[in-house]
Amino acid sequence: xxxxxxxxxxxxxxxxxxxxxxxxxxxxxxxxxxxxxxxxxxxxxxxxxxxxxxxxxxxxxxxxxxxxxxxxxxxxxxxxxxxxxxxxxxxxxxxxxxxxxxxxxxxxxxxxxxxxxxxxxxxxxxxxxxxxxxxxxxxxxxxxxxxxxxxxxxxxxxxxxxxxxxxxxxxxxxxxxxxxxxxxxxxxxxxxxxxxxxxxxxxxxxxxxxxxxxxxxxxxxxxxxxxxxxxxxxxxxxxxxxxxxxxxxxxxxxxxxxxxxxxxxxxxxxxxxxxxxxxxxxxxxxxxxxxxxxxxxxxxxxxxxxxxxxxxxxxx
Amino acid sequence: xxxxxxxxxxxxxxxxxxxxxxxxxxxxxxxxxxxxxxxxxxxxxxxxxxxxxxxxxxxxxxxxxxxxxxxxxxxxxxxxxxxxxxxxxxxxxxxxxxxxxxxxxxxxxxxxxxxxxxxxxxxxxxxxxxxxxxxxxxxxxxxxxxxxxxxxxxxxxxxxxxxxxxxxxxxxxxxxxxxxxxxxxxxxxxxxxxxxxxxxxxxxxxxxxxxxxxxxxxxxxxxxxxxxxxxxxxxxxxxxxxxxxxxxxxxxxxxxxxxxxxxxxxxxxxxxxxx
Numbered sequence: 001x002x003x004x005x006x007x008x009x010x011x012x013x014x015x016x017x018x019x020x021x022x023x024x025x026x027x028x029x030x031x032x033x034x035x036x037x038x039x040x041x042x043x044x045x046x047x048x049x050x051x052x053x054x055x056x057x058x059x060x061x062x063x064x065x066x067x068x069x070x071x072x073x074x075x076x077x078x079x080x081x082x083x084x085x086x087x088x089x090x091x092x093x094x095x096x097x098x099x100x101x102x103x104x105x106x107x108x109x110x111x112x113x114x115x116x117x118x119x120x121x122x123x124x125x126x127x128x129x130x131x132x133x134x135x136x137x138x139x140x141x142x143x144x145x146x147x148x149x150x151x152x153x154x155x156x157x158x159x160x161x162x163x164x165x166x167x168x169x170x171x172x173x174x175x176x177x178x179x180x181x182x183x184x185x186x187x188x189x190x191x192x193x194x195x196x197x198x199x200x201x202x203x204x205x206x207x208x209x210x211x212x213x214x215x216x217x218x219x220x221x222x223x224x225x226x227x228x229x230x231x232x233x234x235x236x237x238x239x240x241x242x243x244x245x246x247x248x249x250x251x252x253x254x255x256x257x258x259x260x261x262x263x264x265x266x267x268x269x270x271x272x273x274x275x276x277x278x279x280x281x282x283x284x285x286x287x288x289x290x291x292x293x294x295x296x297x298x299x300x301x302x303x304x305x306x307x308x309x310x311x312x313x314x315x316x
Numbered sequence: 317x318x319x320x321x322x323x324x325x326x327x328x329x330x331x332x333x334x335x336x337x338x339x340x341x342x343x344x345x346x347x348x349x350x351x352x353x354x355x356x357x358x359x360x361x362x363x364x365x366x367x368x369x370x371x372x373x374x375x376x377x378x379x380x381x382x383x384x385x386x387x388x389x390x391x392x393x394x395x396x397x398x399x400x401x402x403x404x405x406x407x408x409x410x411x412x413x414x415x416x417x418x419x420x421x422x423x424x425x426x427x428x429x430x431x432x433x434x435x436x437x438x439x440x441x442x443x444x445x446x447x448x449x450x451x452x453x454x455x456x457x458x459x460x461x462x463x464x465x466x467x468x469x470x471x472x473x474x475x476x477x478x479x480x481x482x483x484x485x486x487x488x489x490x491x492x493x494x495x496x497x498x499x500x501x502x503x504x505x506x507x508x509x510x511x512x513x514x515x516x517x518x519x520x521x522x523x524x525x526x527x528x529x530x531x532x533x534x535x536x537x538x539x540x541x542x543x544x545x546x547x548x549x550x551x552x553x554x555x556x557x558x559x560x561x562x563x564x565x566x567x568x569x570x571x572x573x574x575x576x577x578x579x580x581x582x583x584x585x586x587x588x589x590x591x
Contacts (some may be wrong), residue, residue: 015483034425120573126554132338291422
């Protein structure tokens with residue numbers, strides 16, 4: 001192509017490509033910078049408590065200057081996994097309804113609503129959670145169960161935890177709501193990508209609608225659906241504001257059902273302004289660093305699943 | 317089976333529609349003229365019924381989000397052009413991995429990045445730091461959308477341009493980009509809507525501010541000092557102990573939702589026109 005161009009335009013091409021390279025390098029640089037700055041700040045608490053000590057320490061106490069991240073890591077993993085488990089089947093159901101069963105007009109409608117719901121800012125879900133959902137759950141679910149347990153099964157109250165309304169379960173419920181549209185959209189796209197020959201072959205064998213779905217469509221879309229679920233899990237891991245509003249923010253091991261807890265993003269937002277001494281601030285940045293690592297692993301896993309499990313994609 | 321699937325769908329859709337209904341019904345009473353023209357001030361203002369509003373957050377959102385967009389669009393479009401038009405370039409595999417990594421990172425980490433790079437060394441929270449953080453939120457979305465929009469442009473268009481003897485960069489700017497424009501604009505709108513709803517990175521960078529600056533029309537007043545934005549103010553109002561502020565929080569939720577919905581439908585309209 002270049003041989004056709006005269007000298008002046010070759011200069012233009014070089015300049016243009018140089019400009020694009022610089023802009024591309026900005027993106028690359030930002031990624032590297034993120035890992036590097038967080039890692040650099042994390043070095044201080046990590047050298048003090050040790051990598052293993054920081055990750056598995058169960059005590060997070062700014063007053064005595066001891067920081068262990070295990071309670072928040074556990075809180076993150078529990079809320080995110082529970083939210084994924086809760087939301088997965090409904091999301092798949094909605095995706096199947098939209099991609100397989102619904103007539104065109106209904107499918108378009110569902111797609112619009114799902115995409116729109118995915119765009120709702122998390123603070124908006126957060127204010128609903130903190131002012132409506134949490135008090136309602138406290139009065140109608142947590143407190144009755146807790147009171148019943150204290151009367152009839154006194155030994156059980158310990159793991160039920162303080163029924164304030166702000167805790168693991170409330171945060172998990174809102175988190176599940178938040179990732180549902182995301183899982184749905186990705187699963188829907190995966191199901192739509194299944195070639196129609198797959199379906200026709202199953203229909204030709206006399207399969208019912210449900211059998212077509214089970215035998216021909218879902219196995220084919222498995223990779224895309226799984227990758228979508230992994231990505232949704234990653235989304236839940238990093239979700240900050242709504243969780244910070246609802247989880248109660250206690251940096252103890254999350255061993256109770258209703259009681260408060262913390263996640264990695266929520267502790268960063270909550271303690272950031274109060275972190276006056278450097279070790280505390282750097283420990284929060286170290287939590288951010290490990291959040292970076294976990295998110296990176298989850299994203300790479302999603303890409304790997306996508307590559308391995310999507311038919312016709314194995315070689316690449 | 318169909319029954320179960322429909323049930324699952326209702327389980328998903330109903331709570332989310334309830335949320336929207338709540339936001340609108342609870343917030344509409346606080347959505348008056350003062351809401352758009354007065355600043356918030358201290359909590360006593362709302363408690364004693366004095367005029368109070370969210371003008372400082374609305375203006376701050378406008379200036380900060382616009383600054384973020386102005387920074388993110390050139391870089392994001394450039395990176396997207398690189399990925400789509402120079403597939404053979406040695407930088408591309410790395411660029412793709414890094415862009416996807418950035419895209420998958422939680423927004424709060426982008427706030428932390430700008431905090432350590434800008435806020436900590438300069439010793440001051442500022443609207444500009446907030447704009448940088450939002451820019452990092454927008455950037456990978458714009459790059460991806462640009463790449464997607466460009467890859468939908470048929471190769472014949474490029475070949476036609478090259479056959480006319482045009483250099484490659486002219487072909488890209490004059491023939492490929494105009495064809496891809498609706499998709500590009502939609503991508504930018506999606507990125508904008510996503511960033512406009514982010515509160516977490518702003519809490520670490522632009523911090524918040526209850527008052528309008530002395531000169532409310534001067535963008536520098538917002539960019540150089542701690543400034544307010546709607547999502548981050550909504551968070552602060554919701555966790556405050558004041559009933560009146562809760563009502564204003566719901567109203568801020570309406571404004572945010574309206575913003576997101578408008579942007580969403582404009583984007584949809586553009587892509588539909590293009591097809």
